[in-house]
Amino acid sequence: MTTHTHSVDSRTGRPLRWLRHSLILARRSLAKTSRNPGAIVNGVVTPALFLVLFLYVFGGAVAGSTDNYVQYLFPGIIVMGAGLAGLVSTGTNINIDLKNGVTDRFRSLPISRLAPLLGSVLADIVRYLIAVAILFLLGTILGFRSHGGVTTTLAAIGLAVLFGFCVSWITVLIGVMVKSAEAVLAFSFLTFLPLQLGTSLAAPTTSLPGWLQSWVHVNPVTAVMDTCRALLNGTPPGDRLTTTLIWCAAIFLLFCPMAVWTYGRRE
Amino acid sequence: MFTVSQLLTERSAVTDLGLEAHELTKRFRGNTALNGVDLAIPRGQVLGLLGPNGAGKTTLIRVLATLLRPDSGTARVAGYDVARQPGQVRRRIALSGQHTSVDEELDGRANLVMIGQLLDLTRRDATHRAEELLSRFGLTEAGNRRVATYSGGMRRRLDLAASLVGRPQVVFLDEPSVGLDPGKREELWQMIRDLSSDGVTVLLTTQYLEEADTLADAVTVIDHGRVIASGTPAQLKQQVGGHTVNVRVNDPADVDRVAAILTVVTDRTPARATRHQLTVPVSGDDDFFQIAAELRRQAVNVSELSLRLPSLDEAFHALTDASAATPTPQRP
Ligand SMILES: Nc1ncnc2c1ncn2[C@@H]1O[C@H](COP(=O)(O)OP(=O)(O)O)[C@@H](O)[C@H]1O
Ligand SMILES: [Mg+2]
Numbered sequence: 001m002t003t004h005t006h007s008v009d010s011r012t013g014r015p016l017r018w019l020r021h022s023l024i025l026a027r028r029s030l031a032k033t034s035r036n037p038g039a040i041v042n043g044v045v046t047p048a049l050f051l052v053l054f055l056y057v058f059g060g061a062v063a064g065s066t067d068n069y070v071q072y073l074f075p076g077i078i079v080m081g082a083g084l085a086g087l088v089s090t091g092t093n094i095n096i097d098l099k100n101g102v103t104d105r106f107r108s109l110p111i112s113r114l115a116p117l118l119g120s121v122l123a124d125i126v127r128y129l130i131a132v133a134i135l136f137l138l139g140t141i142l143g144f145r146s147h148g149g150v151t152t153t154l155a156a157i158g159l160a161v162l163f164g165f166c167v168s169w170i171t172v173l174i175g176v177m178v179k180s181a182e183a184v185l186a187f188s189f190l191t192f193l194p195l196q197l198g199t200s201l202a203a204p205t206t207s208l209p210g211w212l213q214s215w216v217h218v219n220p221v222t223a224v225m226d227t228c229r230a231l232l233n234g235t236p237p238g239d240r241l242t243t244t245l246i247w248c249a250a251i252f253l254l255f256c257p258m259a260v261w262t263y264g265r266r267e
Numbered sequence: 268m269f270t271v272s273q274l275l276t277e278r279s280a281v282t283d284l285g286l287e288a289h290e291l292t293k294r295f296r297g298n299t300a301l302n303g304v305d306l307a308i309p310r311g312q313v314l315g316l317l318g319p320n321g322a323g324k325t326t327l328i329r330v331l332a333t334l335l336r337p338d339s340g341t342a343r344v345a346g347y348d349v350a351r352q353p354g355q356v357r358r359r360i361a362l363s364g365q366h367t368s369v370d371e372e373l374d375g376r377a378n379l380v381m382i383g384q385l386l387d388l389t390r391r392d393a394t395h396r397a398e399e400l401l402s403r404f405g406l407t408e409a410g411n412r413r414v415a416t417y418s419g420g421m422r423r424r425l426d427l428a429a430s431l432v433g434r435p436q437v438v439f440l441d442e443p444s445v446g447l448d449p450g451k452r453e454e455l456w457q458m459i460r461d462l463s464s465d466g467v468t469v470l471l472t473t474q475y476l477e478e479a480d481t482l483a484d485a486v487t488v489i490d491h492g493r494v495i496a497s498g499t500p501a502q503l504k505q506q507v508g509g510h511t512v513n514v515r516v517n518d519p520a521d522v523d524r525v526a527a528i529l530t531v532v533t534d535r536t537p538a539r540a541t542r543h544q545l546t547v548p549v550s551g552d553d554d555f556f557q558i559a560a561e562l563r564r565q566a567v568n569v570s571e572l573s574l575r576l577p578s579l580d581e582a583f584h585a586l587t588d589a590s591a592a593t594p595t596p597q598r599p
Contacts, residue, residue: 101368
C-alpha cells in the first residue's frame with residue numbers, strides 16, 4: 001500500500017465490462033463445478049434414466065419399434081438435459097453465496113449487479129452443453145440418428161440450451177428470494193415438476209387424456225421439445241419454433257430483471 | 268437537501284474526512300436498527316465502533332458500504348455520497364465482513380486474482396497483485412491450497428488481503444478478530460496499524476474493548492442504533508466516571524470506619540468490592556488527598572490506596588447501562 005492512485009481504474013472505460021465480469025464469475029462457478037461435478041452428473045443421469053426407461057419399457061407400445069421410438073423420444077431428452085434436470089444447482093449456489101459473505105464482497109465491488117447472476121447462468125450453459133454432449137453419445141449408441149444437417153442439429157441443441165438459459169433465471173429468482181438452500185430445492189422442485197411432467201416427452205399430445213392434453217399443449221417445455229424433435233428429424237417445426245422463441249423471450253424478460261432487482265435489494 | 272450536500276462537500280474539503288455520516292436511520296419492519304447516527308473519521312484514522320450485540324454496528328457498515336440503502340440521512344465515503352454515487356464509493360472501499368467472504372472451494376491465489384480481474388486489472392496485473400498480497404500476509408505457501416483447508420487465522424488474513432486488492436481508501440472491518448487466538452489477533456492489529464499509516468481510513472467494529480483501546484484513534488459507542496458517546500478512548504474514560512479511589516485494609520473490621528471516611532469526604536456511598544476492599548468514585552485529586560489525610564489521622568491500617576481511571580470496559584458498561592436506563596422509543 002504505497003500508492004493510492006487508481007491503478008484499478010485503468011480499464012473501466014472499456015465497453016461490455018458487465019459481460020467480462022460475468023465471464024470471470026462464470027469461470028469461478030465452473031472451477032467449483034470441476035471440484036464437485038454433481039451438477040453435471042445430475043444433468044446427465046436423470047435424462048439418461050428417462051431415455052432408457054421409456055425406450056425399453058414403453059418403446060414398443062407407443063411407436064411399434066424401439067428404433068422408431070428413439071427418434072421420437074431422444075430430442076425431448078436433450079431438452080431435459082439442457083436445463084431442466086440440473087438447474088436447481090444455480091439457485092442453490094447463489095443462495096449459499098448470499099449466506100456467507102461472498103455476495104457482500106461482490107456487491108461492494110464496482111461491478112454490475114447482473115454480473116454474479118449472469119456468471120452463474122453462463123456457467124450453467126457450459127454444464128448443459130457437457131450434459132448434452134454426453135447424452136448425444138448415449139443416444140447415438142441407442143440408435144438415434146439426426147436427420148437434420150449439421151447446422152440444423154446444432155440449431156436444435158442451441159435452442160434447447162437457450163431454453164435452459166432462460167428457465168435458469170427462474171431458479172436464480174428463487175435462489176435470491178428464499179432463505180435457505182433447502183428452500184431453494186423445495187421451491188424449484190415444485191416449480192419445475194409440472195413443467196417436467198406434463199410434456200410431449202414420451203408420447204404425442206394427442207395420445208393423452210383430454211384434461212392433461214390442454215396443459216401439455218400450453219407447457220412451454222412441450223413447444224421446445226416439439227421444435228427440437230422436428231429439427232432433429234428433418235421436418236419443418238412450423239409455429240412450434242415461434243412459440244418456443246416467444247416463451248424463451250417471455251421467461252427471460254420476466255425473470256431476469258426480477259432476479260437482478262431482488263438481488264440488488266436483498267437485505 | 269441541496270444545501271446540505273453542498274455543506275458536506277465543503278466540510279470534507281476543509282477537514283479531509285475519510286468518511287462521514289449524518290443522521291442515518293434504517294428500519295427493518297418496525298425494528299429500528301439505526302436511529303440517527305452521526306459519524307466522522309478524518310482521513311487515515313482508525314475509528315472503533317463499539318456496541319453490544321444488536322446495537323446496529325453491522326447495519327451501519329452495510330449502509331456505508333452501499334449494501335443497504337438508509338431510510339433517511341446522508342453519508343459520504345471517500346468524498347462520495349453513498350446513495351447517489353454508489354459506484355464511485357465502491358471503487359474506493361473494501362469490506363471485510365463478519366463472515367469471511369472468500370471462496371472456500373477456490374485456492375487462495377485464485378480468490379485474489381479473481382477480485383483483481385473484477386476490479387479491471389489485466390490478468391497479469393491481477394496475478395502480480397495477488398502474489399504481492401499473499402507474500403505480505405504470509406500466505407505464499409498456502410496460495411495453492413483450497414481455502415477450505417485454511418485455519419481461521421489464515422482465512423481472516425486472506426479475507427483482509429482480498430479487501431486490499433483494489434488499494435481502497437476506506438476499509439470496513441466488521442468484528443475482524445472474532446475467533447482469532449491472542450497471537451493472531453496481535454498480528455491482525457499490526458496489519459490494521461500498517462493500513463492506517465499508509466493513509467487508509469479504517470472503520471472497525473468490535474466487542475473487544477482492548478482492541479478499540481489499542482487500535483483506534485477515536486471510539487464511537489452505539490446502542491439501540493444511537494450514538495451514545497464518542498471521543499478518544501481516554502476521553503471516554505474521563506467522560507464516564509473520572510477517577511475511582513480504591514482502599515484495601517488489612518483487617519476487615521476496619522472496613523466500616525473506612526466507609527464512613529469515604530462517605531464524608533466524597534458524599535457518595537462507597538462500593539464494597541471484597542471483604543477487605545472499598546471503591547468510590549471521586550470528582551478530583553483533592554478528594555484523594557483528603558481521604559489519604561483522614562485515613563492517616565484516624566490511623567487506619569491500609570494495605571493499598573490507589574486512584575485510577577476506569578478501564579474502557581467499565582466506561583463501555585457505564586455508557587450502555589445509562590443508555591438502557593433511558594430507553595429510546597423503538598417505534599416512532
Ligand atoms: N436483514 C435484517 N432484517 C431484519 N432485521 C435486521 C436485519 N439486519 C439487522 N437487523 C436488526 O437490526 C438490529 C441491529 O443489528 P446489527 O446491525 O446486526 O447489530 P450488531 O452488528 O451491532 O450486532 C438488530 O435488532 C437486528 O436484529
Ligand atoms: Mg454485527
